[in-house]
Amino acid sequence: MRTLYDVQQLLKKYGTIIYIGDRIADLELMESELKELYQSQLVDVKDYQMALLLLRQEVQRLKDEL
Structure with a gap:
């Protein structure tokens, strides 16, 4: 898992598509x-940690731009 697209595809695999705007x-x-997928043991720890890191980095980048 290297990009946010990969995270989206992981979520999509479990039927979750997110777009609020x-x-x-x-x-x-x-x-x-x-987090819910991880707590349900559907995602392994390595994928969970990498996805969480990617999401948080992107949130921080967007907040820094504001």
Whole structure:
């Protein structure tokens, strides 16, 4: 997992497609869904950690631009 697209594809694999229109809100909702998948043991720890890192980096980048 290297990009946000990869994270979206992981979520899509489990039937989750997120688009609110606010990019930061989208990313935060993606993080929440990812946590639920991990807690349900559907995602392994390595994928979870990398996806979480990618999401948080993008949120931080977007907040820095504001």
